[in-house]
Amino acid sequence: MPMNDNSAPTLDEQAGHCFACGPANPQGLHLHFDRSEHPETGHPTVTATVNLTRIYEGPPGYIHGGIIATLFDEAMSKLNRPLDTLAMTRHMEVDYLRPSPLYQDLTLTATHERREGRKLFHSAQLHNAEGTLLAQAEGLFIAINPAMIPSNITPEKAGH
Numbered sequence: 001m002p003m004n005d006n007s008a009p010t011l012d013e014q015a016g017h018c019f020a021c022g023p024a025n026p027q028g029l030h031l032h033f034d035r036s037e038h039p040e041t042g043h044p045t046v047t048a049t050v051n052l053t054r055i056y057e058g059p060p061g062y063i064h065g066g067i068i069a070t071l072f073d074e075a076m077s078k079l080n081r082p083l084d085t086l087a088m089t090r091h092m093e094v095d096y097l098r099p100s101p102l103y104q105d106l107t108l109t110a111t112h113e114r115r116e117g118r119k120l121f122h123s124a125q126l127h128n129a130e131g132t133l134l135a136q137a138e139g140l141f142i143a144i145n146p147a148m149i150p151s152n153i154t155p156e157k158a159g160h
């Protein structure tokens, strides 16, 4: 495993098994986000294209609502890095406006809205290819002490 200069795992290495974005998780979603700035506010924005199979089905033909929440949680969490902040989700609200179809390219976006001390407020949306808003979320992330994140997780230490 590649290491940084201190031979300690980097944050990306620590997060390699993240269910939503980790490349090392064989059962994960392997989401990839492009980062930019919001054209009006200049705040960090991220975008990903998602196209999910029946593994993630809830209602027949549609994505499970819990997976949609996962998409939003992950997209909003990706805004913390450009804000130079290590943070975890404290609160999230999801509006499911239309069923979100499987086997179609959908656009997942998230934008940083504002910061109040340790509190980071983000928003996220899921659109179909026609531009219809399918679901949306608001999230509160709290900046944490990096010491909260263990540097070496093994099955033995996780109790498996």
Ligand SMILES: CCCCCCCCCC(=O)SCCNC(=O)CCNC(=O)[C@H](O)C(C)(C)COP(=O)(O)OP(=O)(O)OC[C@H]1O[C@@H](n2cnc3c(N)ncnc32)[C@H](O)[C@@H]1OP(=O)(O)O
Pocket: 015, 018, 073, 074, 077, 086, 087, 088, 089, 090, 091, 118, 119, 140, 142, 144, 149
């Ligand atoms: C981290 C690196 C890797 C990134 C991976 C990203 C993965 C994707 C993101 C995730 O899924 S993270 C996993 C899910 N989240 C968690 O497991 C977090 C579990 N919760 C905690 O560990 C603690 O609650 C946390 C460290 C987040 C915060 O605990 P604290 O005790 O430091 O803060 P507190 O609970 O007092 O809340 C902080 C502030 O939020 C405020 N707050 C809480 N709920 C609120 C609400 N609903 N609306 C507005 N404000 C709210 C609360 O009042 C308070 O305001 P003040 O600081 O002004 O007093």
